[in-house]
Amino acid sequence: MILDHHSLAILRELQRDARQTVQQIAERVGLSTTPCWKRIKDMEAAGVITGYSALVDRARVGLGLLVVAEVNLNQHSPDTVQAFERAVQATPPIVRCLSTTGQADYLLSVLVPDIAAYEQFLHAELFRLPGVTHVRSSIVLKEVKSDVRLPVPTQAAAADAPPRSGRTSAGRASAAPAPAARTAPHPPIPPTLPKGIDNV
Incomplete structure (x- = not known):
């Protein structure tokens, strides 16, 4: 279109x-x-508009903690990848899941009430997802920018987009443009965090 x-x-x-x-x-x-x-x-x-929804202030509904979790799988067979992705879709605290290049297989955004709730989620749910062998968690201290609106161009016509890159039959990401340079890491996690936030 x-x-x-x-x-x-x-x-x-x-x-x-x-x-x-x-x-x-x-x-x-x-x-x-x-x-x-x-x-x-x-x-x-045509699927250009995929739906309409309300924007909710997460803090006002008791979801005060945002965690970015880097996840690695123990293997990348189609069965393992599909089982993991199906389980992620069925896990409400995981609000975003990205299959990535680099050291992590997936980046997850997790919304929970607090640190105690994340520790519970980590051990009771995240480590039990199919194939998960390592999780590295980063606590988000501040959302500097969080905008769900796309930067739609003003004049240039937009043709049909090519299919999004996905995992091949071998389970790895298909060819995609080279990733942008990594930004500076988040500040260190405060020492009062419970054990298990970064486990192998």
Whole structure:
């Protein structure tokens, strides 16, 4: 699907505030209501727009601790990889899972109430996921930027995107652009953290 500047503008408006009426969006992007509504429906049908949701303040619902966990598997056979990824999908505290290059096989974002809850999650759930052999955990001290909105371009047309890289039959990541240089590491984890946060 080719997206022109009107469609891209609609996407930016929906990301800014999806509660707007079609008429309000149409006025902001310079279209009449019917063509605007049709573009939204076309983008929904094509999978460009995948859904609508509310943004929730995690601290206000008792999820005050964000942990980034680097996970390694004991093998990378298709069965092990698929079993691990299915288990991750079924584990609510894991809100993001990325298959990566580098030393870790996966990067997980985990949301829990506090350190005690993470220690419990680590030993009762994370280490029991299929194939997990090593977990290195980093406690997030501050979210400097956390934006779910995509930087949709203003004018350039966006053609159909190629398939996302995935794991090959050997279980390793398929070819992808070279990773960006690593940023500076997080500050050291405070010494009061319980044992088991970085285990082999």
